[in-house]
Amino acid sequence: MxxxxxxxxxxxxxxxxxxxxxxxxxxxxxxxxxxxxxxxxxxxxxxxxxxxxxxxxxxxxxxxxxxxxxxxxxxxxxxxxxxxxxxxxxxxxxxxxxxxxxxxxxxxxxxGSAATYTSYDELCKAKDKGIKLEYGPKEKLVAPLTAVQEFGWNAHESVEKRTIHGKKSCPETIYASELYKSGMYF
The missing domain is CATH 1.10.238 (Recoverin; domain 1)
Known part of the structure; x- marks a missing residue:
């Protein structure tokens, strides 16, 4: 048109x-x-x-x-x-x-070749069955369709991988562990 x-x-x-x-x-x-x-x-x-x-x-x-x-x-x-x-x-x-x-x-x-389903009913049936798509939007589209898709679209390019090491124990967990070992706290 x-x-x-x-x-x-x-x-x-x-x-x-x-x-x-x-x-x-x-x-x-x-x-x-x-x-x-x-x-x-x-x-x-x-x-x-x-x-x-x-x-x-x-x-x-x-x-x-x-x-x-x-x-x-x-x-x-x-x-x-x-x-x-x-x-x-x-x-x-x-x-x-x-x-x-x-x-x-x-x-x-x-x-369009980026559309996976031809009707809303097909989409609902696939969602109810838990069918996962073979290709995500990033493999099919050159840019995000919505503003929500913009978040994370290029996340892998800017996010650095870091390893996070949690605390092994803190004073509170040491105290709770000793209480549990002594049998006072069940």
């Missing part, structure tokens, strides 16, 4: 927009990729597979999201040794955009 034609301002489904597998390649035009191609190729008619990341960096005005890099590299061939021409790149882009748009029309595209 578009609001005054502004469709590139974010997905309406947070599970879809924050999923690690979500691609937004279709918000850019082929002309924008041509500008990126020309900026990276600098007059050459071909690029190496390793230079595709630089083209995406130009188009995205920063590091390209991981799903887009993976999509392009898989479409063009991961073990490719021959250079890539502009027509090959343009065909790959058009195929990927068609696939993304088809996925958005399907039910799985609307739910």
């Amino acid at each position: 578009a609001f005054f034609g502004l469709t590139a301002l974010g997905a309406q489904n947070p599970f879809e927009s924050l999923a690690k597998s979500h691609a937004i390649l279709n918000i850019f035009t082929l002309d924008e990729f041509r500008e990126g191609w020309d900026a990276v190729a600098k007059g050459n008619s071909e690029l190496e597979l390793s230079q595709i990341e630089a083209v995406l960096h130009f188009v995205y005005h920063g590091p390209a999201p991981e799903p887009e890099l993976i999509l392009f590299k898989e479409k063009l061939g991961l073990d490719r040794t021959t250079p890539i021409t502009w027509p090959e790149f343009a065909t790959a882009y058009e195929d990927l955009v068609a696939k993304i748009e088809a996925d958005e029309q399907s039910l799985s595209g609307r739910l």
